[in-house]
Amino acid sequence: MTTNTMAPIDASTSGVAENVRLDFAKSAPKVFRALIGFDAAAREGLDPALVELIQIRASHLNHCAYCLHMHTNDARKAGESEDRLHMVAVWREAPHFFTARERAALALTEAVTLVAADGVPDDVYAEAAKHFDERELAQVLALTFAINTWNRVALSTAKRAGTDQR
DSSP, X not given: OOOOOOOXXXXXXXXXXXXXXXXXXXXXXXXXXXXXXXXXXXXXTSOHHHHHHHHHHHHHHXXXXXXXXXXXXXXXXXXXXXXXXXXXXXXXTOGGGSOHHXXXXXXXXXXXXXXXXXXXXXXXXXXXXXXXXXXXXXXXXXXXXXXXXXXXHHHHTTXXXXXXXX
């Protein structure tokens, strides 16, 4: 049996009792800065719309409301349509909303995010390799690694959707 050793926040001020979790950026600033640097390097040279689609899809799969909220808002600010944002979760059923390149990136994102289930199937990798040169493919993979790490940081530290303060 495990017990939660975290003290509850005073519910009288917020109306909701919550567990206190550490502030990762303050508690591990060197690691946090390294993640920011890794994330920035992973995005380099990729289309910003594709970056957001990858981050949104991984956040769906990881059930990370904090990152999902952040990246759908970032996508809207960058001009992404509501239609496409609503279709990311079901992109296979609505392929006409996405280019072949975007679909290949979304499939690779899913395989890498869910890697424990089936690994990264050869056909998924090969399809992505048809649409991205080696440098771009490495960037897509790195971005997928980065968002999966951010999802785990947000979920582990109980970040609440809508509280992004960038």
